[in-house]
Amino acid sequence: MVLLDNYSAGTVILQIILLVKLALGDVCDSIEYRIEQSCCLMCHPGSHVQKHCTVGDRDNTQCDNCTVGTYMDHPNGMTECFKCHICDADLGMEVKRNCSKTRDTVCDCIRDHYCIDLKEEGCGTCKKYKKCVAGEKVKRQGTRVDDVVCEDCPAGTFSDMEMATNCTKWKNCAELGLIGVLSGNMTSDVICEEDPASNHLSYTVATAVTVVILIILLGTVVCCYYKKRPTVKAIICSHCLPGSTVAENEQANARYELATLNVNEQANARYELATLNVNEQANARYELATLNVND
Numbered sequence: 001m002v003l004l005d006n007y008s009a010g011t012v013i014l015q016i017i018l019l020v021k022l023a024l025g026d027v028c029d030s031i032e033y034r035i036e037q038s039c040c041l042m043c044h045p046g047s048h049v050q051k052h053c054t055v056g057d058r059d060n061t062q063c064d065n066c067t068v069g070t071y072m073d074h075p076n077g078m079t080e081c082f083k084c085h086i087c088d089a090d091l092g093m094e095v096k097r098n099c100s101k102t103r104d105t106v107c108d109c110i111r112d113h114y115c116i117d118l119k120e121e122g123c124g125t126c127k128k129y130k131k132c133v134a135g136e137k138v139k140r141q142g143t144r145v146d147d148v149v150c151e152d153c154p155a156g157t158f159s160d161m162e163m164a165t166n167c168t169k170w171k172n173c174a175e176l177g178l179i180g181v182l183s184g185n186m187t188s189d190v191i192c193e194e195d196p197a198s199n200h201l202s203y204t205v206a207t208a209v210t211v212v213i214l215i216i217l218l219g220t221v222v223c224c225y226y227k228k229r230p231t232v233k234a235i236i237c238s239h240c241l242p243g244s245t246v247a248e249n250e251q252a253n254a255r256y257e258l259a260t261l262n263v264n265e266q267a268n269a270r271y272e273l274a275t276l277n278v279n280e281q282a283n284a285r286y287e288l289a290t291l292n293v294n295d
């Protein structure tokens with residue numbers, strides 16, 4: 001009895017709700033959609049309505065899966081799925097997540113691009129980073145959502161390429177021992193050249209040094225050559241005996257000269273001979289020894 005009562009009560013309440021709905025017009029359940037006078041059960045995400053339900057049977061809605069390249073991301077009473085978005089490479093976009101039956105494509109920005117239309121997922125529109133030109137440097141690199149920030153090179157510095165991270169200080173010609181021939185600007189360095197005056201001076205100095213070195217070298221060679229070379233006293237061998245020594249020959253010479261001289265001169269010659277005997281014989285002997293060793 002109690003159960004029956006409850007059942008009856010439930011039925012009554014449902015009928016009242018239905019009456020109120022009809023009275024208000026188009027009120028359907030949250031899982032239903034309205035088509036003409038009926039409320040039909042919705043199709044699931046990933047599908048669309050192929051055939052609406054028949055009047056009085058809200059459950060017989062016919063659904064069909066979304067075809068490739070289309071999607072449906074919520075319960076629906078629509079007869080077609082949505083077209084998947086294409087990530088346009090020409091606009092700096094790439095696929096972050098492919099389209100599926102239930103979710104649209106998610107696009108993102110490629111390298112050197114930033115997002116100017118950020119979505120819940122991915123990006124709607126991308127833009128290329130600006131380029132810092134010569135004469136500028138990158139003040140701040142671009143981010144996912146911010147463009148690059150460029151800045152002019154400060155005075156006394158330059159940059160000669162795009163996207164330079166630094167501006168380089170101008171050369172100081174004087175410090176390099178050169179002279180400036182072209183002043184620098186924001187895009188070009190100072191141009192230095194060799195000082196022609198200092199060049200001439202250094203050339204002169206180099207020549208002088210070379211000459212001095214040559215003279216010293218030559219002097220050393222000449223000096224050593226003559227030092228090493230023992231002076232061999234030339235012997236006039238008018239009376240040299242074959243196979244005799246230098247000393248013997250000189251004595252023979254001297255003796256011959258002695259014989260041809262007069263008395264006084266003979267005395268002189270005899271003295272010289274005596275001297276020769278002692279000193280020059282020693283010299284000759286020494287020279288002979290040296291000659292043997294060197295040769």
Ligand SMILES: *[C@@H]1O[C@H](CO)[C@@H](O)[C@H](O)[C@H]1NC(C)=O
Nearest residue numbers: 046047050063064065066101
């Ligand atoms: C829809 O796709 C699901 C799998 O995703 C499959 O089980 C189902 O049979 C498909 N329905 C139709 C009508 O093709």
Ligand SMILES: *[C@@H]1O[C@H](CO)[C@@H](O)[C@H](O)[C@H]1NC(C)=O
Nearest residue numbers: 094095096097098099105106
């Ligand atoms: C998307 O699908 C294509 C082929 O259908 C595949 O080559 C690519 O790697 C996929 N991209 C992602 C992000 O899954």
Ligand SMILES: *[C@@H]1O[C@H](CO)[C@@H](O)[C@H](O)[C@H]1NC(C)=O
Nearest residue numbers: 137138164165166167168169
């Ligand atoms: C050049 O920039 C880098 C950072 O990009 C910095 O670390 C470096 O010190 C800079 N060099 C000069 C000479 O300013």
Ligand SMILES: *[C@@H]1O[C@H](CO)[C@@H](O)[C@H](O)[C@H]1NC(C)=O
Nearest residue numbers: 182183184185186187188189
């Ligand atoms: C900077 O100097 C270079 C070489 O001297 C020259 O070609 C260029 O026009 C100059 N730029 C500016 C902005 O003065």
